[in-house]
Amino acid sequence: MSLLTGQSEVVTGLVSNSRPEKSDGEQALGLFLNTLPFRLDVTQGAWGELIRRTFEAELQMLPYRRYPIAELQSNLGGQPLFEAVFNYVHFHVYENILRIKGLEVLGVKIFEETNFALLADFGLDLNSSQVQLHIAYKLDELTGEQIRAINGYYETALTLIADEAVGTGEQHRHLLSEAERQQLLFDWNDTEREYPRDACIHQMFEAQARRTPDAIALSFGRERLTYRQLNERANRLARHLLRRLTKEEEVVGVCLGRSIGMVVSLLAVLKAGAAYLPLDPDYPAERLRAMVEDAGAGLLVTLQEIGGRVTGGEGVDLEVVSLDKEGEQIEGESGEDLGRGSGADNLAYVIYTSGSTGNPKGVMATHRASINRFCWMWKAFPFESDEVCCQKTSLSFVDSVWEIWGPLLRGVKLLIIPDAAVKDPARLVKILSDERVSRLVLVPSLLRAILETEV
Template identity: 30%
Template sequence: MEKENKQYNNIIALQVNGPLNFGKLEACLKQLIRRHESLRTCFRRIDGEWVQWIEEEVQLTLDVVDIKGTVNDKHIEAWIQAFDLAAAPLWKIGVFKESEHRHLIVFNIHHIITDGTSNAILIDEFTTLYQNDGKLGALPPLTIQYKDYAEWRMDEANTANEAAAAYWLETFSGEIPLLHLPADHSRPAFKTYHGSAEMFSIPKEQVLEIKQLAAEQEATLYMVLFAVWNILLAKLSDQEEIIVGVPTSGRNHSDIEHVIGMFVNTLPIRSRISAKLTFAEILHAMKANISNALEHQDYPFEDLVSQLQITRDFGRNPLFDVMFAFQNAKAQQQEAGQVQLNELEMKPYPYRTTTSRFDLTLDGEERAGELVFTLEYATDLFTRETVMRLIRYFRTILLEVLKHPAQKTGLIHLPDDQETDRLINRFNQTAGEYPEHLTVHQLFAARVKEHPHQVAVTFRDQCITYDELNRRAQQAAYALQAQGIGPDQIVALITTRSVDMIAGILAILQAGGAYLPIDPSLPANRIAYMLDDAGAQVILTNTSVENQGNRIVMDMRSLELDHGAPFQCRRCTAAVIWRTACILRELPACRKGFWWSTAPY
């Protein structure tokens, strides 16, 4: 209900070629408003509860934008505004004028009053009215409105659908698995809904093969595609239990066939995808899952979430973070607005969304014998390169199951030959010259000189440049040398996971010492034993350290700056790795690793 929230805005764009009659356009929109109460609906809080409020009349003003050129997604994005759900109407119309005979009509509709089928109805009725000069008699009469459906749903909920509730609660009994997909970025603490989308298609010849496979397995095209999507998610996450959300139209009665409103319900389908199972076996289980879910589809998703009492994670959606949707050719043709009017030609404009409600949403449709997919993704998690790779993997699995439906899915290899060569060979071409005569801290010093203002370390919301990191390390190194630390002397580094840890390692190396890393969360007697065994007399820390006898404890948080640069030895023991005894090691691999990590990729 946030006023600045735009991720629930549905955008439908139609490219119009020909002489657009603005008077007729406005007349058609007014007829739609009179016909559908949802298009006059807003939501108001009364006695602490949100209720549907239907206005008798509303004014819908056309936003005409004269582009004088070619319209693009940026024009549309700049025009889209968030809705105040307490003020009707919750939809807006923009007309972008490219020339006298070329326009783009954009519908911006809040999802609270519409769904995919309703969008198709809206476009179908709009074009029918336009073709019939705005005469309402051209449309079939409505016997009920959305409020009647809402009241019926409330009565049904009060009747308590015990069988449906029992099914869903049993399905999600026990621990509910979270899907952990390999992402390019860390998941933010709060969802931002930033997103993008990529489109791809499956050719007619392959679609025929998929339908044949579905027929052989006594399944549907939808089920085959849904099974492939689940196998991909299982392989990417290395998890056997997968939950994917699927929308259902919610239109189970002929009286609501032509009503605009939010009817859709979401079904969380929980599946077991084992690498030991064949595709045919997975598809067979998938058929049962989907059939059972559809049998109990009238149970509201929000009621299930409430019953399960799921701990809220503001960075995720409840129950699932991945969606799958597939529409038949007829519904998609209506929604796309593929119509030829007497004087106008209308066709869909492929607006690329900039929002994503879920981590991934695969939305498919059958169009002219082909399968056309849109893969919507959260840009907070995934890059375009990764998403294009996921599309290749989806194609690969589809091809494999068409060829070998009796093959165990664990044998399906996702990367193609080119990617396999890159992973195994090109990424492992590590042979090369590197400066063996330089120590780690000398390599670091050279990096500081080359790029002093570039970010060296990032930890959570903290970033530090090479110059800043070097000054902090030198500050601590000078203090260490003042305490007598020199070549091959051990300094215990007891720090939390932080920027201080990296600065402490560099400081000890710059001072000539060897660092002994110790986890501060270890029991005190364990830490004391490690210190005694290693013979460490100096402790460098950024946290509280219990009394350690006569050892010197240096807190990095209270060291003074500007002591000058410490003396640096050229080749000393770098680290002490404690196991059951103390081991001193020279670390040429560490020098090589630092060199490669800072070299251009």
């Protein structure tokens, strides 16, 4: 059970014989079997030590062996106490019967049924003194292949116990076969695949823009941007940012609502050789400033009306690029590709955790790591022609990385959903339907809300 569940402490059902322990008690008719929960810590150690601790645990349980399992379960709210049951049978009474002269056993008819996922029924053969194992299981929970593997684990365990008892073999408790260890340790970990290891996110976007310059890249309300237009706008902003950046791989905060300008800014930061730090304008000002300070950001891309929420605190030393205030200057820059930028090992972005278990922590991701993930997604869930994706996740959540760059690096149209629509399931569903969105990233709660929405 420990091997199957991955837990060092396991709970199984143990069948106990509660027949009266007195003279002629075996002659009493009736069902005296009871099944009780049996908890045991099976941490590493010799088999002999495990057997000793098992025996001690059984002795501790012995005074309670007649407590009805149905009543115990009822006292605990009716919840299942275990899913697997262990039973050992040694019908020593039959030995005396078989010795009766002239008595011949013509046959035995047994009917068994279990409502547990797994029942391991061990018995001692009276004629050969061999241990027999009968496994019963529920077909809707376990497969024949899994049961054959479990049977193999029991067989291996018995062999190891016997070898340890006579002083032969290694003293270990590895129940997996060599084939299973090979599969778990090597075959399943052989995940290396070919992908563009030296490419950066912005470089792959530029390549896509050259392939499909006139295809729609972004859609937001009534505004549309082709791949050529998005690339040129990002190039202009990147050149503008380069005039303010002071070092390579600098962290640049991006505090913008969901919009085309937001995507342009992210792409521009990457083209400038920097890493972007998403700052959700709806976050508390104190948290925004704390992330900026912790990440060591020296530059902020934002709008005049929201930038003060980040720069207004004490100790915040940020140079600010206001897209609305500096729009004319940005438009005056060249729209040609810069021909420079980061390397694959450089940072692409820094995203902070929610802080639900403590202070938010910045998670740094490189271009290579991001491209690696994108390539897996493209292979596992390839885009079809004329697909439409949507961007609806806050930049402060890592899901936004795939939402934005997964489609754009493959020439797929990206629909940006307004903040207000994301919070209104009915409006969101209508937009998804009207725009023929073919795929989106969802948390279960939003999926449930969408499925329950009538349009």
